[in-house]
Amino acid sequence: MIEQSFNIPFISNIALREKQIQQNYRPIIAVHKWFARRPGTLFRGLLLSEFSEKPLEQAFYESNNLAGLQIADPFMGGGTPILEANRIGCDVTGFDINPMSYWIVKQEIEHLDLDAYAQAAEELRAALENEIGSLYRTRCTLCGSDDAHVKYFLWVKTIPCQGCKKDIDLFPGYLLSANARHPKNVLICPSCGELTETDDKKNPGSCSHCVTELTAIGPAKRSRCTCSACGTDNRYPNAELGAPRHRLFALEYHCL
Template sequence: MCRAQEQYRFIPFILYQFVNCILPIRRPVVAKVHSPIYLMHRYFARRPHNLFQALISHYTKETEIILDPFLGGGVTVVEGLGLGRKVIGVDINPMAVIITELQVARIVLKELIREYMRIISEVEKEISHFYKTECTCEEPQLSWVEHSEICECPHCGKLLVLSRINKVGKGKYECPCGSVFNPNTKRRAKTIPVRVKCTCGRIRDASEEDIKNFQIYEDKSNFEKELSRYELDFPNEKIPLGKKSAEVINKGYLKYSDLFTNRNLLAFAYIFKKIRELPANAKNGEYPVRYALELALSSCLMEGSKLSHIKNGTVVKAGHHFWIPNISAEANVIRLFKNRFGKILKGKEMSERIIGKRYRRAYNFSDLRYATCLLLNKSSSSLSEIPDKSVDAIITDPPYGGNVNYLELSNFWTVWLKEDFSLNSGIIDNKDETTIDFYQNKDVKDYEKSLEYIFSECNRVLKDKRWLVLTFNNKDEKVWDALFSATERSGFYLHEDGMLHQPPIKAYMTTLHQRAKGCAFGDFILSFRKKEA
């Protein structure tokens, strides 16, 4: 207990400015792996949930209002509600709002299970033959197929299946003729199944029958017949040129649909169609089962695309990029959906336990008198919905320069979800995105300016003497300078004890995101205080 607390402990709290006694958090926490709530749907670069629990507990008390102007994967909102706070989450990315609402809103679990069981039964009856294979087990079904590109040696002209020749370096293969070449300089190479895994666990070389079954759906006329037969549709949007998409576009993958095999396109389109036969509304304000099942399926999209590969017998989804490996994977979409539903169910069960009735949706700031959660899909550079000096703390995780291209990567999901979530074409407008990106003509100065606009609004809505707390991670001193300049000019100062290193989650230290250029291991917790007027 600090001296001020000791001196006034018998005086009514209304006469005691407790906020004057809050000092910056001084001890890091042992970061835990993501809980089931955060495994319902993938998002990029989520911070440890127990770290944000600690920040929320340290800087606020129950019923106080917390703002997160960079909502992202929803950690501040989830943990804030679980600790009895009121929360406002804002993000320019519609997927941030969509995923966060899935994580916190209440749903009738019995209805969710019932509708899932009905749909999966119809799906297996109608399209399980997509993944038929040969095996001695009782019900042979493909778990995955490994595909290898077929390339022509630029020296001897021989056609080569890349998986059957030596890989001698990153993106480099050696032809039997002795020449070394890089197949990634070629345009959209043809592929052939080379290995398969049955659902019984057996892995073997692809048979002629496996190759034939794959080619049936790759044939354009057969593919169109299947589309017509099931009355299916799928996204036809072109991939916008960007920092992450340039590689696949240069290789000839011009549409999002090009990133899937025809067989998996059909499977995704069919399951989405069956889910969308459910009503879009729910009784008593509960979260619609239809939306929960759509998001269960959308979370399978990357793993079910050509962006995935096989590692140690398992399908591994892409990192924070668009990259089609020379030897890629084709996962059984039905199995992916089954596995993801299990995670949705566990996540919603946990959400009900730790949040439950604490979640009451707000539609505007005034609603927070009785509601607890306001989510806004917009830029935080203008928070006109929030009154001056009305927020008790701001706890957030802003973009680390151009470390992750959130909107560009999220388009992969939004083109499939545009129908139910009012996303227009499905391509997110990135005009106001806070980032550093050559393809958007945004440099570190643009990044700094965007942060300044947002932090200025944060200063306006934050109560006097309260805290802006954020986690940050970058190896580029120019990005750090931009952050500190933006916070200083927007009316905040870094407390003398306001910088603390937070080690990363040990289990995730080898991820591509942690190894990325410009990404330091762990984060820094920065505690800024609002300057006195």
């Protein structure tokens, strides 16, 4: 029974991790966005707590087959409960007044012709490459190849200082990437704008390009920004200045 078997700390820890990396995890429910979609971990835990005789911590990581068990969701929305019930062998029925909900869940759960999918995906990739591929190429700083594939263009908002008119980058922080998804911490130099990799983000040391002391704390906070050149306290947004401009400050790319 859920009242006796559901382990809140166990499920909470896994669900938190799932939400943090949801762009890379459980691709089926990423077919389409849905409002306030709950983590699949939660419903798998609820179902196994109610219907499995094993401890949740054991059953969660095992293959489960609850064939013959009927699960209905009259307000299925994005379909997460339906999908999780189906994954452990249940017979599922879902309803929703929203036709978009029906379409999304149908695409998530029906059989997929992998060969046809792969062919369509390759045709789309080739068409996009032909039309805009050249816009996503850059030169690799390590090997010099001009065919490095750009993954992200990174921009920062800028405003002119009201004192000296120098452009101020509105960085809330200078830590661009932590070592959780990158081998090292990557920080932006507040002086020259170049990137430096470091092992310790609390004590990052100095910029590898201009030896300026690095910091993770940026100049922009709560609609205020102090100019590093003249010390003027600037406020943003500013109706007189209009919308902030944008500056491309880095690229993330993959070199083949």
